[in-house]
Amino acid sequence: MFDTLICNGTLVDGTGAGARQADLGIRNEVIADIGDLGDATADRTIDATGQVVAPGFIDIHTHSDLTLLAEPHGLSKILQGVTTEVTGNCGYSPFPISPERTETLRETLSSVFGDAVPWTWQDLEGYRQAATEIGLAINIAPLVGHSAVRGMVVGFEDRPATADEIRAMNYQVDQAMAQGAFGFSTGLTLPPSAYGDTAEIVALTEAMARWPGRIYTSHIRCWSGYHITGVQEAVDIGLATGVPVQVAHMAVNDPRHWGEADTVIEVCEDAVKSGHDVTFDVYPYDASSSGFSQCMPTWAQSGGPAALLSRIRTPATRLQIRDDMLEEGLFRGWPWLWDRLLVSTTHTEAAKPYEGLTIQEAAHEMNLEPVDAALTLMDLDDARLTIIFFYRTEEDMCAFLTALFQSR
Ligand SMILES: [Zn+2]
Structure with a gap:
């Protein structure tokens, strides 16, 4: 007698063993038996025909x-x-x-x-x-x-x-x-x-x-x-x-x-x-997402988000941030591919209309250079702008996903 019986499912047990047909009996919140439990009784029986039964991921x-x-x-x-x-x-x-x-x-x-x-x-x-x-x-x-x-x-x-x-x-x-x-x-x-x-x-x-x-x-x-x-x-x-x-x-x-x-x-x-x-x-x-603030020069981020925002809103420091962004590139040297940076989440009403646009597209709408559009978006969104970066290739991601290596 089990509390719960999961029967007729395809069991993938997480040990690396192949998938197999097996029933699974649970008693006191613990797996008590695995195998052909067709004759067993239980308070609750779940028919898992056509389903995979596996440990939680x-x-x-x-x-x-x-x-x-x-x-x-x-x-x-x-x-x-x-x-x-x-x-x-x-x-x-x-x-x-x-x-x-x-x-x-x-x-x-x-x-x-x-x-x-x-x-x-x-x-x-x-x-x-x-x-x-x-x-x-x-x-x-x-x-x-x-x-x-x-x-x-x-x-x-x-x-x-x-x-x-x-x-x-x-x-x-x-x-x-x-x-x-x-x-x-x-x-x-x-x-x-x-x-x-x-x-x-x-x-x-x-x-x-x-x-x-x-x-x-x-x-x-x-x-x-x-x-x-x-x-x-x-x-x-x-x-x-x-x-x-x-x-x-x-x-x-x-x-x-x-x-x-x-x-x-x-x-x-x-x-x-x-x-x-x-x-x-x-x-x-092949994409990733995070706050756009980490794409600002490191010195501009020092002190935290409020300090960054104040530097973006001060004309002299904003100009220096702009120059450094163009001179250094993204992450200290990657090329800026403005059409691969997509505004995902904004936090203010003023920035909201730009959600779903790339910075390239936002720049076009604002009639600004992309770097100025990026800084304007940061200003409008209180420096909290979240961006999706399309800076990866499917070929590389497939290589990582399929990499298998074993210790000695
Ligand atoms: Zn991370």
């Missing part, structure tokens, strides 16, 4: 940290079979925070998190309690993000951390691990995480090394010229600390290097062959 890279609290049923994921989400990616976690810097962190993370719910916690434990009180339909495996930790300890300025600050950040990472964080993430083009050098990241990743099973995930430094060295930096941090590495949303974004996915995969493959735990996640499409 784990979405390894999400930013549902706050949206799940606002939409606790997580239907968009549940309906895809996802039952566990890894949150806190790209250096962005909603903890730890200090009361005096919460607002700047909230503004910094809003392009990814939205304004779904008020922040009523200060650390992972408080966040866990808030999530538990709401009652989520999905499991969360939260990473602690470098931007949150650095924002709390160092602030949002573009400067190296002092030795004392590195110790204080190390302590915060350790605390998050003690409270059950699944790992530590960086977002090395996203301030303030972007302001940390390799030595700082190693020092913080070392805080995790004494907590077995935790991972280091990195949205790499994909500046111009870094498409290989950025991946190598993540791998080297894993080698230096003995912590498993996950490279986030692997891609070749720089148009001058499209088609070089195999070279990037090789960096991971070499580390895996020599016995290190290195993996990557990848979007199953």
Whole structure:
């Protein structure tokens, strides 16, 4: 007698074994038997004829940290079979925070998190309690993000951390691990995480090394010229600390290097062959999305979103931002392909009419140069503009999706 019997389905059990016909009996919320259970009885029987029965999928890279609290049923994921989400990616976690810097962190993370719910916690434990009180339909495996930790300890300025600050950040990472964080993430083009050098990241990743099973995930430094060295930096941090590495949303974004996915995969493959735990996640499409603010010169972002907005609204600094954007290119050297940058989400009525247009198209409507249209859109949208970047090729994404490598 089972509580629930799922019969006549095609079972894919997640061990790597092939699909097979099998029934599945559940008792006390645990799978009690698998096989031909045709004669068994159950309080509830589900006929899965023509369906696949599988363990819940784990979405390894999400930013549902706050949206799940606002939409606790997580239907968009549940309906895809996802039952566990890894949150806190790209250096962005909603903890730890200090009361005096919460607002700047909230503004910094809003392009990814939205304004779904008020922040009523200060650390992972408080966040866990808030999530538990709401009652989520999905499991969360939260990473602690470098931007949150650095924002709390160092602030949002573009400067190296002092030795004392590195110790204080190390302590915060350790605390998050003690409270059950699944790992530590960086977002090395996203301030303030972007302001940390390799030595700082190693020092913080070392805080995790004494907590077995935790991972280091990195949205790499994909500046111009870094498409290989950025991946190598993540791998080297894993080698230096003995912590498993996950490279986030692997891609070749720089148009001058499209088609070089195999070279990037090789960096991971070499580390895996020599016995290190290195993996990557990848979007199953050739675009990516994030706040447009990270495309502004780094100096212009120093101090956080309010400081960036004020520089955009001050004629002299706006002119310098414009000059640097044109001179440096996108991400310090990629060509600006304005017809491949699409305005996805805006936050003000003034910017809303431009949603769905490329910056090229918006520039045409505004009768401006694309760079001026981009800055005008940032101004209109209080520097919160979200953009979809069509800076990847399907060929590269297919290579990443089909890459298979095994350790010794
Ligand atoms: Zn990212």
